[in-house]
Amino acid sequence: MTVGIACVRGLPRALCAPLLAGLLALAGCGGGDRVSTYVPQRLIVFGDESSVIAGGNLTDVNGGTITALAGAKYSVNAQAVDATGAPTGALDCNTYPLWIQVLGSQYGMGFAQCNTFSEAVPRGKIYAQVGAGITELQAQVIQARTDVGGFVSTDLATVLVGQKDILDAYAQYPAQSADAVVALAEAAGGVLGTQVNALAQSGARVLVATVPNLGATPFGIAQNLVSAERAALLTRITDRFNAGMRAALINDGRLIGLVQADEQLQLLINNPSAYGYVSVSTAACTTLSAISCTGPTAGTTSVPATPGTLVTGATALNYLWADDRHFGVNGHASLGTLAVTRATNNPF
Template sequence: MPRLKRAVLGVAMVAALTACGGDVHDRFRPSRILSVGDEYSYIDPATGAKYSVNRARSDGSYNCDEYLLWNQIVAADYGIRFEQCTPPDRNPDTRGQVLAQPGALAADIQAQVDNFGGFRDGDLILVQVGANDVWELFQRGVNGESWTALAEEARTRGRDLGTRIDEWTRRGARILVLDVINQGSTPEAGAVAQTVSNARTRLRELTSEFNKGLRQRVADVANRRIAFLRANDRVQVAVDDDQYNFDNRSAAGCTVSPATDCTQHTLRPDFDPNPNRREYIFSADRYLTPAMNHILGDVAVGLIDDFPF
C-alpha cells in the first residue's frame, strides 16, 4: 500500500507534548483495534456497506475489502481485519472491531465501548466523531437558538470528547483521534445552502469550535498515549489547494443517497472510484470517496508508526 511522503505529517498535531525529541522506542503493537464514532468509520456487519463508495459484486452483494475506509487502512497496517468485513471464505478476525454507529454523537462513544464489553490494556482505539454534533447544533440554530451559545456548546462537546479519551488511556488504551471535517464544505451543506442563508459559514464555524475544544483539551492533558490527526486540514487542503489535484472538490461523485447505496454502478460518468485516482473528494452527502479515505488512512498510518505510545 503506497505511503504518503513523511512531509505531510507536519500537519498532524501530536498530542505528546512531553515526548523528548530523538527518543528511541519500539513500535506499539495493539492486541486489538476498536473503531468508534459515526458514519465516517462505520461498516454494516450484515452487508459490509460503508458511507463512501461500495464495491458491488455481480450478485449485488458488497465486497468491503475494496474501496477501504481510513480505519481499515490503519488496521491493515497492523495485519488486522475488522470482523465486520469478513469475506465469505475467511474466518473472522476478532482483533478488529468497528463499534461506530450511524447517527452517533460524541457523547455516544462511551456506550459503544461499554456495549462491546469494554476495552483492555493494549487496545488501540480509533476515534472519529463529531459531525453529527455539528449538524444537530446547526439545526437548532436554524430553529432559532443563539449561534453564540451553540458555538460554545460545540466547543464544550469537543472538550468533553478530549476528556473522555484521556480517561480511556488511564485504563490502558492508546488513542488515535481525528478531528471533524469541515461540514460546511460538503455537498450536503451546499444543498442546505439553497434554502438556509449562511449555511456553509455556520457549519464551518460550528466545526471549528468543536475542533478547537477537542484540540485544546488534548493539548492540555499532554498525554503520550493520544495521537491527534487533523483530518480537517487534509480535506481542506484537498478542497482549497492543488496539492492533491482533485478534479471536483465540491460535488458528490455518487448519483444516489445515502452513501451506503452508492456503488461503482451509481457514479457520475467522470468519477473513477479507484483510490489512486483524484477525481472527487466527496462520495454522497457529507462523506468521503475512497481516494480521500486513502489519503487520511496513509497519513494516520504514518503518524502512529512514529508515535511513542
C-alpha cells in the same frame, strides 16, 4: 513496517507511492522519547458511520433499520465480480477501504465485517454506529470494555465522532444566535476531549480524528441556498468543536495521537488537481446515501462494464465526497494515511 499491505488491499495506486515514501522517511527519524516501535494487538473502533462496515442491514442509534449489503460502507463501494468480470450482486469490501481498514492493514488486522487477513478471530472490532455522537460514544466504550475485559496498552482505539453533535448545534440556528450555537458545539468538543482522555487513561492508546469541515461538504454548500451565511456558520461550528476537543486532550503524545482530518481536508480542497480530483464540492453518488452507492466495474472482452451509481463524469476516485457529507475513496485513503503516520510516530 507493513504499509505495503495497505497498497495491495485496495488503496488508490496514486496514493501508495507517497504513502510508502512518507512513512519510510518518518521511520528513519528517531524520536528522542522513542524506545521501541508500537505494535498494537487489537484495533478497537469507535465513532459514527464514517467508521462503519455493514455485516448486513444496519441499525442506527435510534433503532431504525438501514438496508445494506454485507461489506457496505458510507463511501463508494466496490462491486464484487466473478471470474468472467460480471458483477455478482455482492460487494468487495477489501477494495476501496475505509480509513480504519487502511490503519488495520498496517498491522495485519481486519474486522468481522471484512476479514481482510482471514484471521480466525479478527483483531479489529467495530463499535462505531450510524448516527452516533458523543453520548453514544460513551456507551460504545463501556460496551467495548465489557467485551474485552478491560483495555491494555496494546489496544489501539480510534475515535471519529462529532458530526452529529455539530449538526445538532447547527439545527438550533436561527432560533438561537450564531454565537450561541457555536458555543454549544465548542462545549460538545470539550466533552469529547474528556471522553478520549478517560479512554486513554483506562489503558488503551487512542487515535482521535478531528471532524472535517461540514461547511465544505456538499450539504454545507447547499445550505447557502437557505441563506448565504450558513456554510460559513457550519465551518465556524466545526472549527470550534475541534478546538474544544483539542483544548481538553491530554497532549503528551504517549496516550493520544491527534489525526488532523480537518487540516487534511483543507489541503485537498486547496489543491484538488494535485490529488486527482474533478470535484471537491459535489457528491459522486446518485444515491441519497453512500451506504447504497457503488462504483463501476471494469468489464472484460466478454462482459460489458457496469456503471454503478455515480454521476456522469465521476469515478470511484475523482470526487472527494461520496454523498453530501461522507468522504469518498480517496478521502478515506488520505485519512487512513494520516492515521498510520500518527500511529507509527507517536511514542505510544
